[in-house]
Amino acid sequence: ATTEAGPPRVPDDTSSHFSYGSDLQVELWFQGGPLDMEWVNKYMVMVLSVLHRMNRFHTLLALGRWWQSLSEGAFNETVLPLLMAAAPLVGADITPFSTAMEVVIRDKSA
Structure with a gap:
Protein backbone atom coordinates (compact mmCIF):
# COMPACT_ATOMS: atom_id res chain seq x y z
CA ALA A 1 0.00 0.00 0.00
CA THR A 2 1.26 3.46 -0.82
CA THR A 3 0.86 6.46 1.39
CA GLU A 4 0.85 10.07 0.40
CA ALA A 5 3.92 10.70 2.51
CA GLY A 6 6.32 8.27 0.87
CA PRO A 7 7.13 4.91 -0.67
CA PRO A 8 5.14 1.72 -0.11
CA ARG A 9 5.27 0.36 3.41
CA VAL A 10 7.08 -2.97 3.62
CA PRO A 11 5.80 -5.19 6.43
CA ASP A 12 8.41 -6.33 8.91
CA ASP A 13 9.09 -10.00 9.57
CA THR A 14 7.05 -9.99 12.77
CA SER A 15 3.84 -9.24 10.89
CA SER A 16 3.68 -12.78 9.50
CA HIS A 17 2.17 -15.48 11.67
CA PHE A 18 2.88 -18.30 9.21
CA SER A 19 4.71 -21.28 10.67
CA TYR A 20 5.67 -24.73 9.43
CA GLY A 21 4.90 -26.03 12.90
CA SER A 22 6.16 -25.48 16.37
CA ASP A 23 8.98 -22.99 16.68
CA LEU A 24 9.95 -24.53 20.01
CA GLN A 25 12.98 -26.38 18.61
CA VAL A 26 14.28 -23.22 16.94
CA GLU A 27 13.84 -21.25 20.15
CA LEU A 28 15.59 -23.95 22.18
CA TRP A 29 18.46 -24.00 19.68
CA PHE A 30 19.11 -20.27 19.98
CA GLN A 31 18.68 -20.31 23.76
CA GLY A 32 21.20 -23.12 24.08
CA GLY A 33 18.64 -25.51 25.51
CA PRO A 34 18.36 -29.23 24.83
CA LEU A 35 16.81 -30.26 21.54
CA ASP A 36 14.18 -32.96 21.19
CA MET A 37 16.33 -35.29 19.13
CA GLU A 38 13.40 -37.61 18.39
CA TRP A 39 11.62 -34.67 16.73
CA VAL A 40 14.74 -33.67 14.79
CA LEU A 48 15.50 -38.01 3.32
CA SER A 49 12.25 -39.61 2.13
CA VAL A 50 11.47 -36.59 -0.02
CA LEU A 51 14.97 -36.69 -1.50
CA HIS A 52 14.44 -40.38 -2.31
CA THR A 59 22.16 -35.62 -1.73
CA LEU A 60 20.29 -38.23 0.30
CA LEU A 61 23.52 -40.11 1.03
CA ALA A 62 25.42 -36.96 1.94
CA LEU A 63 22.70 -35.69 4.25
CA GLY A 64 22.07 -39.13 5.73
CA ARG A 65 25.75 -39.63 6.50
CA TRP A 66 25.90 -36.16 8.03
CA TRP A 67 22.89 -36.90 10.25
CA GLN A 68 24.39 -40.26 11.23
CA SER A 69 27.55 -38.47 12.31
CA LEU A 70 25.76 -35.69 14.19
CA SER A 71 23.41 -38.05 16.00
CA GLU A 72 26.30 -40.46 16.71
CA GLY A 73 24.30 -43.33 15.23
CA ALA A 74 21.48 -43.02 17.77
CA PHE A 75 18.87 -43.12 15.01
CA ASN A 76 20.47 -45.68 12.69
CA GLU A 77 17.36 -47.84 12.82
CA THR A 78 15.33 -45.24 10.92
CA VAL A 79 18.07 -43.76 8.72
CA LEU A 80 20.00 -46.83 7.55
CA PRO A 81 17.22 -48.38 5.44
CA LEU A 82 17.04 -45.17 3.39
CA LEU A 83 20.81 -45.07 2.97
CA MET A 84 20.95 -48.76 2.05
CA ALA A 85 18.31 -48.23 -0.63
CA ALA A 86 20.08 -45.21 -2.13
CA ALA A 87 23.69 -46.44 -2.05
CA PRO A 88 23.48 -48.92 -4.97
CA LEU A 89 21.68 -46.34 -7.09
CA VAL A 90 24.73 -44.06 -7.03
CA GLY A 91 27.36 -46.78 -7.05
CA ALA A 92 28.29 -46.30 -3.40
CA ASP A 93 29.48 -49.16 -1.24
CA ILE A 94 26.63 -50.57 0.85
CA THR A 95 28.94 -52.48 3.23
CA PRO A 96 29.26 -49.76 5.93
CA GLU A 102 23.60 -55.66 11.62
CA VAL A 103 24.78 -53.93 14.80
CA VAL A 104 21.36 -52.28 15.21
CA ILE A 105 19.60 -55.64 14.78
CA ARG A 106 22.01 -57.37 17.17
CA ASP A 107 21.60 -54.66 19.83
CA LYS A 108 17.83 -54.68 19.46
CA SER A 109 17.56 -58.44 19.90
CA ALA A 110 19.96 -58.52 22.87
Whole structure:
Protein backbone atom coordinates (compact mmCIF):
# COMPACT_ATOMS: atom_id res chain seq x y z
CA ALA A 1 0.00 0.00 0.00
CA THR A 2 1.26 3.46 -0.82
CA THR A 3 0.86 6.46 1.39
CA GLU A 4 0.85 10.07 0.40
CA ALA A 5 3.92 10.70 2.51
CA GLY A 6 6.32 8.27 0.87
CA PRO A 7 7.13 4.91 -0.67
CA PRO A 8 5.14 1.72 -0.11
CA ARG A 9 5.27 0.36 3.41
CA VAL A 10 7.08 -2.97 3.62
CA PRO A 11 5.80 -5.19 6.43
CA ASP A 12 8.41 -6.33 8.91
CA ASP A 13 9.09 -10.00 9.57
CA THR A 14 7.05 -9.99 12.77
CA SER A 15 3.84 -9.24 10.89
CA SER A 16 3.68 -12.78 9.50
CA HIS A 17 2.17 -15.48 11.67
CA PHE A 18 2.88 -18.30 9.21
CA SER A 19 4.71 -21.28 10.67
CA TYR A 20 5.67 -24.73 9.43
CA GLY A 21 4.90 -26.03 12.90
CA SER A 22 6.16 -25.48 16.37
CA ASP A 23 8.98 -22.99 16.68
CA LEU A 24 9.95 -24.53 20.01
CA GLN A 25 12.98 -26.38 18.61
CA VAL A 26 14.28 -23.22 16.94
CA GLU A 27 13.84 -21.25 20.15
CA LEU A 28 15.59 -23.95 22.18
CA TRP A 29 18.46 -24.00 19.68
CA PHE A 30 19.11 -20.27 19.98
CA GLN A 31 18.68 -20.31 23.76
CA GLY A 32 21.20 -23.12 24.08
CA GLY A 33 18.64 -25.51 25.51
CA PRO A 34 18.36 -29.23 24.83
CA LEU A 35 16.81 -30.26 21.54
CA ASP A 36 14.18 -32.96 21.19
CA MET A 37 16.33 -35.29 19.13
CA GLU A 38 13.40 -37.61 18.39
CA TRP A 39 11.62 -34.67 16.73
CA VAL A 40 14.74 -33.67 14.79
CA ASN A 41 15.18 -37.28 13.63
CA LYS A 42 11.58 -37.47 12.39
CA TYR A 43 12.19 -34.28 10.44
CA MET A 44 15.43 -35.63 8.96
CA VAL A 45 13.75 -38.90 7.92
CA MET A 46 11.00 -36.90 6.20
CA VAL A 47 13.62 -34.86 4.33
CA LEU A 48 15.50 -38.01 3.32
CA SER A 49 12.25 -39.61 2.13
CA VAL A 50 11.47 -36.59 -0.02
CA LEU A 51 14.97 -36.69 -1.50
CA HIS A 52 14.44 -40.38 -2.31
CA ARG A 53 11.17 -39.63 -4.10
CA MET A 54 12.89 -36.88 -6.05
CA ASN A 55 15.66 -39.29 -7.10
CA ARG A 56 18.27 -37.10 -5.37
CA PHE A 57 20.29 -40.06 -4.18
CA HIS A 58 23.69 -38.33 -3.90
CA THR A 59 22.16 -35.62 -1.73
CA LEU A 60 20.29 -38.23 0.30
CA LEU A 61 23.52 -40.11 1.03
CA ALA A 62 25.42 -36.96 1.94
CA LEU A 63 22.70 -35.69 4.25
CA GLY A 64 22.07 -39.13 5.73
CA ARG A 65 25.75 -39.63 6.50
CA TRP A 66 25.90 -36.16 8.03
CA TRP A 67 22.89 -36.90 10.25
CA GLN A 68 24.39 -40.26 11.23
CA SER A 69 27.55 -38.47 12.31
CA LEU A 70 25.76 -35.69 14.19
CA SER A 71 23.41 -38.05 16.00
CA GLU A 72 26.30 -40.46 16.71
CA GLY A 73 24.30 -43.33 15.23
CA ALA A 74 21.48 -43.02 17.77
CA PHE A 75 18.87 -43.12 15.01
CA ASN A 76 20.47 -45.68 12.69
CA GLU A 77 17.36 -47.84 12.82
CA THR A 78 15.33 -45.24 10.92
CA VAL A 79 18.07 -43.76 8.72
CA LEU A 80 20.00 -46.83 7.55
CA PRO A 81 17.22 -48.38 5.44
CA LEU A 82 17.04 -45.17 3.39
CA LEU A 83 20.81 -45.07 2.97
CA MET A 84 20.95 -48.76 2.05
CA ALA A 85 18.31 -48.23 -0.63
CA ALA A 86 20.08 -45.21 -2.13
CA ALA A 87 23.69 -46.44 -2.05
CA PRO A 88 23.48 -48.92 -4.97
CA LEU A 89 21.68 -46.34 -7.09
CA VAL A 90 24.73 -44.06 -7.03
CA GLY A 91 27.36 -46.78 -7.05
CA ALA A 92 28.29 -46.30 -3.40
CA ASP A 93 29.48 -49.16 -1.24
CA ILE A 94 26.63 -50.57 0.85
CA THR A 95 28.94 -52.48 3.23
CA PRO A 96 29.26 -49.76 5.93
CA PHE A 97 25.49 -49.36 6.04
CA SER A 98 24.75 -53.09 6.15
CA THR A 99 27.37 -53.58 8.89
CA ALA A 100 25.82 -50.78 10.94
CA MET A 101 22.37 -52.28 10.37
CA GLU A 102 23.60 -55.66 11.62
CA VAL A 103 24.78 -53.93 14.80
CA VAL A 104 21.36 -52.28 15.21
CA ILE A 105 19.60 -55.64 14.78
CA ARG A 106 22.01 -57.37 17.17
CA ASP A 107 21.60 -54.66 19.83
CA LYS A 108 17.83 -54.68 19.46
CA SER A 109 17.56 -58.44 19.90
CA ALA A 110 19.96 -58.52 22.87
